[in-house]
Amino acid sequence: MRRKMRAASLLIAGSMVLAACASDETTDAGGGGGAPAAEELRVGLAYDTGGRGDRSFNDSAYTGAAAAVDALGGELQEFSPNEDASNRGEGLASLAEQGFDPVIAVGFNYDEVIAEVAPQFPDTTFAQVDGSNADGAKGENVTGLIFAEEEGSFLAGVAAALKSEAAHIGFVGGVESPLIQKFEAGYVAGAQAVDPQIRVDRQYISPAGDFSGFSDPARGQIVAQGMYDAGADIVYHAAGGSGIGVFQAAAASGNRAIGVDSDQYLTVDDPALQAVIMTSMLKRVDNAVEQFINDYAEGNVEGATDVLNDLSTEGIDLATSGGFIDDIQGEIDEYKQQITDGTITVPTTIE
Amino acid sequence: MSGLRRVALSLFGPVLAVVVALVISAVVIALIGEDPARAFGVMTDLGDSPSQQVQSIVVILNRAVPLFLAGLAVAVAFRMGLFNIGVEGQYRLATILAAAVGAAVALPGPLHVLLIVVVAMAIGALWAGIVGVLKVTRGVSEVISSIMLNFIALGLASFLLTGPLRGSPPGASIITTSEIPESGRVPSLNGVLTALGLAEPRSALHGFLPVAVVVGVVVAVLLQRTRFGFDLRATGLSPSAATASGVDARGMVVKTMLISGAIAGLIGLPDLLGTQYDYGTEFTAGLGFLGIAVALLGRSSPLGIAMAALLFAFLDRAALPLQFADIPASVVTIIQGTIVLAVVVANEIARRLALRSAERAGATAGPGPDPGADGAPPPTAPDGGQRARAGVPGTSEDVRR
Numbered sequence: 117m118r119r120k121m122r123a124a125s126l127l128i129a130g131s132m133v134l135a136a137c138a139s140d141e142t143t144d145a146g147g148g149g150g151a152p153a154a155e156e157l158r159v160g161l162a163y164d165t166g167g168r169g170d171r172s173f174n175d176s177a178y179t180g181a182a183a184a185v186d187a188l189g190g191e192l193q194e195f196s197p198n199e200d201a202s203n204r205g206e207g208l209a210s211l212a213e214q215g216f217d218p219v220i221a222v223g224f225n226y227d228e229v230i231a232e233v234a235p236q237f238p239d240t241t242f243a244q245v246d247g248s249n250a251d252g253a254k255g256e257n258v259t260g261l262i263f264a265e266e267e268g269s270f271l272a273g274v275a276a277a278l279k280s281e282a283a284h285i286g287f288v289g290g291v292e293s294p295l296i297q298k299f300e301a302g303y304v305a306g307a308q309a310v311d312p313q314i315r316v317d318r319q320y321i322s323p324a325g326d327f328s329g330f331s332d333p334a335r336g337q338i339v340a341q342g343m344y345d346a347g348a349d350i351v352y353h354a355a356g357g358s359g360i361g362v363f364q365a366a367a368a369s370g371n372r373a374i375g376v377d378s379d380q381y382l383t384v385d386d387p388a389l390q391a392v393i394m395t396s397m398l399k400r401v402d403n404a405v406e407q408f409i410n411d412y413a414e415g416n417v418e419g420a421t422d423v424l425n426d427l428s429t430e431g432i433d434l435a436t437s438g439g440f441i442d443d444i445q446g447e448i449d450e451y452k453q454q455i456t457d458g459t460i461t462v463p464t465t466i467e
Numbered sequence: 468m469s470g471l472r473r474v475a476l477s478l479f480g481p482v483l484a485v486v487v488a489l490v491i492s493a494v495v496i497a498l499i500g501e502d503p504a505r506a507f508g509v510m511t512d513l514g515d516s517p518s519q520q521v522q523s524i525v526v527i528l529n530r531a532v533p534l535f536l537a538g539l540a541v542a543v544a545f546r547m548g549l550f551n552i553g554v555e556g557q558y559r560l561a562t563i564l565a566a567a568v569g570a571a572v573a574l575p576g577p578l579h580v581l582l583i584v585v586v587a588m589a590i591g592a593l594w595a596g597i598v599g600v601l602k603v604t605r606g607v608s609e610v611i612s613s614i615m616l617n618f619i620a621l622g623l624a625s626f627l628l629t630g631p632l633r634g635s636p637p638g639a640s641i642i643t644t645s646e647i648p649e650s651g652r653v654p655s656l657n658g659v660l661t662a663l664g665l666a667e668p669r670s671a672l673h674g675f676l677p678v679a680v681v682v683g684v685v686v687a688v689l690l691q692r693t694r695f696g697f698d699l700r701a702t703g704l705s706p707s708a709a710t711a712s713g714v715d716a717r718g719m720v721v722k723t724m725l726i727s728g729a730i731a732g733l734i735g736l737p738d739l740l741g742t743q744y745d746y747g748t749e750f751t752a753g754l755g756f757l758g759i760a761v762a763l764l765g766r767s768s769p770l771g772i773a774m775a776a777l778l779f780a781f782l783d784r785a786a787l788p789l790q791f792a793d794i795p796a797s798v799v800t801i802i803q804g805t806i807v808l809a810v811v812v813a814n815e816i817a818r819r820l821a822l823r824s825a826e827r828a829g830a831t832a833g834p835g836p837d838p839g840a841d842g843a844p845p846p847t848a849p850d851g852g853q854r855a856r857a858g859v860p861g862t863s864e865d866v867r868r
Contacts, residue, residue: 196796198786200753206526209669210787213519224640225749236669247640292629293748294640323625324642325748465638 157190159409160216162208164223165327167196172330172356173377173401177222177245180405188413205229212237218412220245220261220405224295227254234258241417243408245401246295252420259419261404264426265295266302266462267455268397269352271427271434272374273306274451275395276350277314278444279372284315286343288336288362290329290355292320294465299354299376299397301463309451309460317343321358329358336361344369350394352376360384366392372440377401381437396435404431428456472824480817481764481771484810485778491809492802501794509792510785510799518666523784525660525668530780532679532737533751535773537758539686540591540731542767544609546690547723548703553598553613554731555755556620561590562735563624563644566746567632569739570645579651580740584678587732594620595728599721609724617755624746634745643747653740675737682730687769689726699723731755760807766814779803 161181163174178194185192193216195207208229211219218241221230227247234242234255242258249260276285287303289296300318307314319339322329329335336358340351344365352374353362359375366373367388375381375396384390404425411417425431434441434448441448454460493503513523537554544551565587574582597616601607634645655671690696702709702719710716734754739746761779765771782803786796 193791195787195790198783198796199800200751200757201749202530202751203526203783203787206670206784207787207790210791213669214791227639227641228743228747228749292625294638294642323622324629325625325750326621326752 157185157188157409157413158216159185159190159192160195160211160214160219161192161405162195162204162211162219162221162226163197164225165197165199165201166331166357168194170331170357171378171383173245173399174222176378176399176401177220177405180402180407181220181409183402184406184409184413188409201225205233209233209236212240212242217241218243218409218417220408221247222401223247224293230254230258241412241419243405243417245404248422249420250422255420257419259408259417260422261401261408262422262424263399263401263404264424264432264462265354265397265399266298266305266464267427268399268432268434269299269302269354270306270309270455270460270462271448271451272352272395272397273303273308273316274310274448275306275434275441275444276303276352276374277307277310278447279394279441280314280348280350282347282349283311283313284317284346284348286317286340286348286351287319288339288343288351288353288355288358289318289320290353290358291322291327292324292329296320296354297466298464299352301466303352304466305463306451315348317346317348319343321355330356332358333361333364337365340365340373341369344371350374352397354397360389363389363392375435379435379437381435390438393438394440395438398433398435400425400431400433426456427452476817476821477766479820480813481766481775481810483813483816484764484806487809487813488802488805491805492798495801496794496798499795505792506789506794506798509788509794510782512788516666518668521660521666522668522670525670525672526784527777527780528676529670529673529737529741530783531773531776532673532676533734533754534757534761534779535679535776536682536730536734536737537754538761538765538772538776539683539758539769540727540734540755541758541762542765542769542772543686543690543699543730544723544727545762545767546703547699547719548706549602549720549723549727550610551595551598551613551724551727551731552610552759553595553616553620553755554727554734554758555753556613556617557591557594557728557731558734558755559624559750559752560594560620561587561732562739562750563627563632563746564590565732565736566644566647566739567627569647569651570634570745573648574650576650579648580653583647583651583740584733584736587736588729589732591732592725592729595724595731596721599724602724603717603720609720628746628748635747641747641749643745645745647740647744651740652744655741671741673737673741675741678733679737682733683769683773686730690769695722731758734758760803763807763814764810778806 159181161177166174168174168178181192193211195211197204197207204226208219208221212233221244224246226244230242230244231254234257238257240257243261244258245261247260248262249258285307287300289300304316307316320329321332321335321339336355340362343351349371351362351366353359354376362373363384372392372394375393377399379398380396381390381393384393455462496503496506513520540554541551565583568586569583594616598609598613601612602609628642632644633642635643653674655674656676657667657672660672661667698714698719702714702716706716738751743750761772761775765775782799786799789798790796
C-alpha cells in the first residue's frame with residue numbers, strides 16, 4: 117500500500133518533470149538523474165536468469181537493494197528475465213526508460229546488454245554485479261561491482277585441506293565458465309598451499325553455454341556422490357541452486373560440504389543438511405549493492421570504474437556458523453592476512 | 468457448408484485452448500490476490516507514447532520470427548508423423564558454425580549473408596538427416612535419436628565455443644565466437660517503419676523478418692501444392708496406405724528430416740545476423756523446444772504457426788509490463804503452459820468430433836480406412852487432410868515396410 121501510494125505520487129511528480137522537459141519522444145525521457153539527492157530514490161534491479169527466489173545471488177542482490185531503499189526511502193523496481201533470458205536487454209532498457217535511477221544489473225550475463233543499453237541512457241547511473249567496467253568500455257555511466265571470489269575460495273580450500281582426513285577433496289562447479297573457474301582456481305591453490313600432495317577432484321555440472329548446471333540439484337548430487345564414493349570427504353560447490361544436491365550427497369554419505377555465496381548453514385532449511393555444511397564462502401553481493409546505492413544517494417558514483425569487493429573489504433569472507441572450523445580459525449586468519457597484505461597472490465585461472 | 472464446418476472445426480481446437488488457458492490463468496491470478504482484469508489490461512497495454520508502442524510491436528515481432536521458424540521446423544516433421552525433438556540441437560549447432568564461417572570469410576554483402584544462411588541450413592539439415600537415416604536404416608525411433616543428438620549437439624557446440632571457435636579474449640565472462648563483419652549482417656527494418664510514418668523504435672526490427680515470411684510461404688506451397696507435399700501428408704496420415712500407393716516412405720523420412728533440419732538451421736539467424744553478430748554462451752537457448760509448443764498450437768499449418776508465434780511473443784513481452792505493475796511475471800509462463808496443455812486436449816476433442824461426423828458421413832461409404840495402423844486419424848480430418856491427432860504424432864514404426 118505504502119509503495120503504491122509512493123508510486124502514484126512519483127508518477128505525478130514524474131509527469132511534471134516530463135512536462136517541464138517537454139521531451140516526450142527522446143529515449144532518455146524521465147531520466148532526470150542529474151541531482152540524485154534532491155529527488156526520491158527509484159532503484160531498478162534487473163536479475164540474472166532464475167530471478168528472485170533463487171536463494172542465491174539474485175536474492176542477495178535484493179536483500180542489499182531492499183536494505184538501502186528501506187534506509188533511504190524510495191522505491192525498488194525489480195525485473196526478472198524470462199526463462200531463456202531473451203528479454204534481458206529490453207528489461208534493462210525499460211527500467212532506465214521509466215526513470216529508475218540507479219539501475220543495477222545482476223550477473224555477468226548482462227555484459228553485452230548493458231554495453232548496448234547504458235549509452236542509450238546517458239543520464240541514468242548503471243551498475244553491474246559481476247561485470248567489470250574498469251576500462252569504461254560499457255559506457256561512462258556504468259560501475260562494475262566485482263568480487264575476488266578466488267580469495268574466498270582459497271580460504272575454502274585451506275579449510276578443506278586442513279579438515280580433510282583422506283587428503284582428498286572435491287570441487288563441483290555449476291557451469292564451466294570463466295567466473296566459476298575463478299572459484300576453482302582459488303580453491304585448488306588454497307588446498308595445495310596447505311598440502312601440496314592433496315588430491316582435488318574437480319567437475320562441472322554443465323558445459324559453457326548451458327546454464328542448467330546452476331539449477332539442477334539432481335545432477336549436483338550425482339556429481340558430488342561420485343566424488344564421495346571415490347574417497348573425497350569434503351566437497352566445495354560453486355553451483356548456485358544445484359548446491360543443495362551436493363549437500364544431500366554429503367549427508368547421505370556421512371561426509372561434509374562447503375557452501376557458497378551466502379552463509380548456507382543459515383539459509384538451508386533441513387537440519388540434516390545443515391549438519392554437513394562445514395563453512396561457506398561468502399560473496400556479499402548484498403553489501404556491494406547496498407553500498408553502491410548509498411554511494412549513489414550521496415552522489416559518490418563516478419562511473420567507468422570498478423568497485424572491488426575482496427577479503428580486505430569483507431565483501432568476500434569465510435562463514436563460521438556452526439562452529440565447525442573454529443579450531444582452525446587461527447590458520448585461516450593467517451592465510452587471510454597473507455592474502456590481504458599481498459604475500460600470497462591467488463590465481464584467477466587454472467593453468 | 469462442409470467447408471465452413473471444416474474451418475470452424477480446425478479453429479475450434481486452438482481457440483478453445485486459448486480461452487481455457489485464459490480462464491485458468493484468471494483463476495490463478497485471482498488466487499494470488501491480484502485482479503485478473505487489471506493483469507490482462509497490463510498485458511495488452513503496449514505503451515503510452517507512439518515510440519513505446521512501436522517498440523513493443525518490434526519486441527513482439529523480433530521474438531515471433533525465431534519462434535515461427537522453430538514452429539515451422541517442427542511442423543514439417545509433424546505433418547509427416549515424425550516428432551523432431553532435435554530442433555534445439557540442430558539450430559544451436561547450425562548457428563555456431565554459421566557464425567564461425569561468417570566471421571572467417573569476407574565477401575560482398577548479399578553473398579556473405581547468403582553463405583551464412585546456406586551453411587546454417589546445411590548444418591541443420593545434416594544433423595537432422597542423421598535422425599532420418601538412423602530411422603530408415605536401423606529403425607531407431609526419431610524421438611529417441613533426436614533427443615540424444617540434442618545432447619551431442621549442445622556438447623559439441625560448447626566444445627567448439629570454448630575451444631577452436633573461441634573469439635572472445637581469455638578471461639571474458641561471456642565466451643563468444645569472433646564477430647561477423649559488417650558485410651555479413653542483415654540491416655534492420657527500422658527504415659521501413661519510419662517510412663511508413665511510424666515512430667522510430669528503440670530497438671532494431673530484425674531484417675530477417677521478410678526471410679521468415681518467404682520461408683513460411685515456401686513451406687505452405689510445398690506442403691499443399693506439390694507432389695512431394697502430398698506424399699508427405701499422405702505418409703503422415705497413414706504410412707502403410709501411402710506405401711501401398713507407391714510412396715517411397717523411407718526416402719520421405721530422410722527428405723522430411725532434411726527439410727525440417729534446414730529450417731531449424733535458420734532459427735538462430737535473426738539474432739545472429741540482426742543483433743548479436745556472434746554466437747556466445749548467452750545466445751538464446753530453448754527455442755527448439757518452444758517450437759514444439761508453437762507447432763502444436765498452430766496445428767502444423769504455416770499460417771497457424773505464425774499466429775501461435777505471435778501469440779507466444781506477445782505473451783513474452785507482457786512479462787515485462789506485468790513486473791512493472793507488481794504482478795508476478797510467472798502469470799505469462801502459466802498462460803503459455805496451460806495453452807499448450809489445453810491445445811492437446813482440445814485437439815483430441817476436435818478429432819473425436821470430426822471422427823464422429825465422418826462416421827456418420829461414411830456409414831454408406833464402406834469399411835474403415837486403415838485396418839493396419841492402430842488409432843489412425845479419420846479419413847476426413849477436420850482441417851482437410853491435415854494431421855489432426857493430438858499430442859504425440861504417430862510413431863510410425865511401420866514406415867519401413
